[in-house]
Structures are given as structure tokens and as C-alpha cells.
Amino acid sequence: MSENSPAIGSTPDTPIGAGSRPLPDGVEWTAVLVAAQRAAESLSQTPAFRDPLAEAVMTYLGLAEPGRAPHFATMPGQMSGMTEAMGDLVTLRTLYLDEALTRSGLDQVVLLGAGLDGRAYRMPWTGRRVFEVDRPAGLALKEQAADAAGLSAVARRTSVPVDLAEDWPQALVAAGFDPARPAAWVAEGLTVYLTRAEADLMMSRVHDLSAPGSRLCVEIAQPLGTRLDDAATSDAGVHRTLSVLRYGPPTPPHDWIAGHGWSPDASTLAELGDRYHRKVGTPFDPARGGVNLWYFNAELLPRR
Ligand SMILES: C[S@@+](CC[C@H](N)C(=O)[O-])C[C@H]1O[C@@H](n2cnc3c(N)ncnc32)[C@H](O)[C@@H]1O
Numbered sequence: 001m002s003e004n005s006p007a008i009g010s011t012p013d014t015p016i017g018a019g020s021r022p023l024p025d026g027v028e029w030t031a032v033l034v035a036a037q038r039a040a041e042s043l044s045q046t047p048a049f050r051d052p053l054a055e056a057v058m059t060y061l062g063l064a065e066p067g068r069a070p071h072f073a074t075m076p077g078q079m080s081g082m083t084e085a086m087g088d089l090v091t092l093r094t095l096y097l098d099e100a101l102t103r104s105g106l107d108q109v110v111l112l113g114a115g116l117d118g119r120a121y122r123m124p125w126t127g128r129r130v131f132e133v134d135r136p137a138g139l140a141l142k143e144q145a146a147d148a149a150g151l152s153a154v155a156r157r158t159s160v161p162v163d164l165a166e167d168w169p170q171a172l173v174a175a176g177f178d179p180a181r182p183a184a185w186v187a188e189g190l191t192v193y194l195t196r197a198e199a200d201l202m203m204s205r206v207h208d209l210s211a212p213g214s215r216l217c218v219e220i221a222q223p224l225g226t227r228l229d230d231a232a233t234s235d236a237g238v239h240r241t242l243s244v245l246r247y248g249p250p251t252p253p254h255d256w257i258a259g260h261g262w263s264p265d266a267s268t269l270a271e272l273g274d275r276y277h278r279k280v281g282t283p284f285d286p287a288r289g290g291v292n293l294w295y296f297n298a299e300l301l302p303r304r
Pocket residue numbers: 027028030031034035112113114115116117133134135138162163164165187188189190193194
């Protein structure tokens with residue numbers, strides 16, 4: 001959030017809606033966590049982007065009044081500690097990936113672990129195809145929230161409700177994805193929830209489906225260890241997040257990315273913080289004893 005945005009967890013005049021709906025279980029819950037941060041950015045005084053879908057989800061779940069920033073401190077399964085620790089991480093990766101995807105000009109976008117990503121609703125992507133791959137419950141929540149808010153996608157959005165452990169390539173192609181044409185693949189906030197075997201399988205499937213000219217936008221994080229456990233802000237949201245982290249890809253991840261056929265150039269979160277003049281939380285800032293996060297906007301390497 002920008003400096004003059006309402007402080008997360010300090011807006012006691014923003015009650016949780018009386019008709020609160022249950023939050024999703026398991027790893028799907030993490031999609032609400034990051035959507036809440038985009039909603040807070042969207043509703044700040046000087047937002048870096050607007051995200052009407054994230055706002056709609058907050059209202060639908062009863063986590064905020066319409067047009068009001070979510071109030072993390074009183075949410076079921078508190079999110080204030082995690083949000084405090086992450087600083088502007090979600091805003092930074094949103095800005096970086098929005099820019100990369102826009103610059104790519106690719107008109108087939110596949111969001112892996114799409115969760116409550118609102119790009120199909122908020123980017124000026126009329127005519128672009130956006131395929132959203134995630135477990136069914138998370139995608140259903142998104143559609144219910146959008147319907148309740150009367151929100152329509154701008155892009156040609158296609159839901160692909162399937163677990164990444166299943167045969168999602170077949171489901172994606174059946175949904176209209178064309179593997180003969182280049183695509184932009186996005187794995188934002190995803191690989192930390194996959195084991196090494198799951199991450200390797202995802203990468204080899206992505207490679208098999210990638211025509212020349214495709215790009216891969218992926219976030220990879222170094223394991224946090226006990227950094228969040230020790231944080232003064234530790235709460236139920238922190239513990240819930242830690243319980244679903246698997247950290248599949250090895251770090252530093254450059255050789256792993258290249259080994260899967262993609263150019264290994266990356267920006268770190270700290271570099272994005274400098275570029276967009278936003279705060280990086282201490283646990284994610286190596287200069288203050290934190291871990292690294294890398295953001296790849298990779299080109300497909302020539303096939304060997
Ligand atoms: C932190 S959220 C990120 C969502 C979205 N990419 C974003 O940045 O807003 C992680 C997402 O990965 C999804 N996910 C994790 N493991 C998955 C799996 N095995 N199959 C499908 N989706 C998965 C979760 O359901 C969740 O929506």
C-alpha cells in the first residue's frame with residue numbers, strides 16, 4: 001500500500017459484514033489472503049492499480065463493507081500478521097507482472113494457481129484469452145463474487161477447474177488453449193505451495209505446451225525457516241500460511257529455471273521495491289536478514 005493508505009488492521013470503523021461467508025479451506029485460503037492485500041491497495045488513497053474483483057471478493061465474503069478497505073485484525077483466521085510481514089510484496093509482484101504481460105503482447109495467458117487473480121477483469125485485455133487453472137472451489141468463489149457484484153470479465157476468460165496434480169494440460173487444451181501458438185504462463189504465488197516433484201511436473205508440462213515465443217512469469221521464494229514464527233506479528237494467519245508451504249523449487253532457482261528450458265534472468269523483490277518505490281517486509285529483505293524472492297519473466301530457450 002502507499003504511505004497514505006489506511007493502515008491494515010487499524011480501521012476499527014470497518015466492521016465485518018453481518019452475512020460473513022466461510023473462508024475456503026486449505027491452500028485455497030491463501031488466495032483470499034493475497035486478494036485482500038490487492039483490495040487494500042485498490043482502496044487506498046493513491047492506488048497503484050484498481051482491482052474490482054478483489055474488492056468484490058472482500059464484500060462477498062463479508063470481510064469488508066463495499067468500497068471500504070478490509071479490516072485484517074478482526075478477520076476470521078487473522079491475516080494482520082501475515083500482511084504486516086509481507087509489506088508491499090503483493091503490490092510489487094502485481095505491478096511487475098502486469099507490466100511484463102502487457103509488454104509481451106501475447107494474447108493467450110494462462111494463470112496457473114489463478115486463485116482470485118483479477119487480471120481478466122481489470123486489465124484492458126479485450127480479445128485476449130485468459131485461462132485460469134486452479135482447484136474448483138477457488139474458481140467458484142471468484143465467479144460467485146463477481147456475479148454478486150455484477151462484474152464481467154474484460155478479457156475472454158476461461159475457467160479450468162482442475163488440480164495441478166491432475167491432467168490439467170488435457171483440460172486446458174479441451175478448454176480452448178492452442179499449444180501451437182505462443183502463450184504467457186503465470187505462476188504467481190504458487191510454487192511455494194508445491195513440492196519439488198509437483199513443481200518439476202508443472203514445469204515440464206508447461207514446456208511441452210509452449211510454442212516458440214512463449215514466456216514464463218514465475219515467482220520463486222527462498223524458504224522462510226522460522227522468520228515468521230519468530231515475528232512479533234505472528235498470528236493465526238501466519239500459522240495457517242506456514243502450514244501449507246512446501247517450497248518445491250531449489251534456491252537460488254536460476255539453474256532450475258534454465259534446466260526447464262527458460263532464460264534464467266530474474267529480478268529480486270528488493271529490486272522491485274526500489275523500482276516501484278514500495279516497502280519490502282523485513283522477512284523478505286536479505287539486507288535485513290530476510291530471504292530472497294525472485295521474479296522471472298523468462299523467454300523460452302531454443303529446444304535442444
Ligand atoms: C497465494 S494463492 C495465489 C493466487 C493467485 N496466483 C494470485 O497471486 O492472486 C495460491 C493459489 O494456488 C492454488 N494452488 C495451490 N496448489 C494447487 C494445486 N495443486 N492445484 C491447483 N491450484 C493450486 C491455490 O488454490 C491458490 O489459489
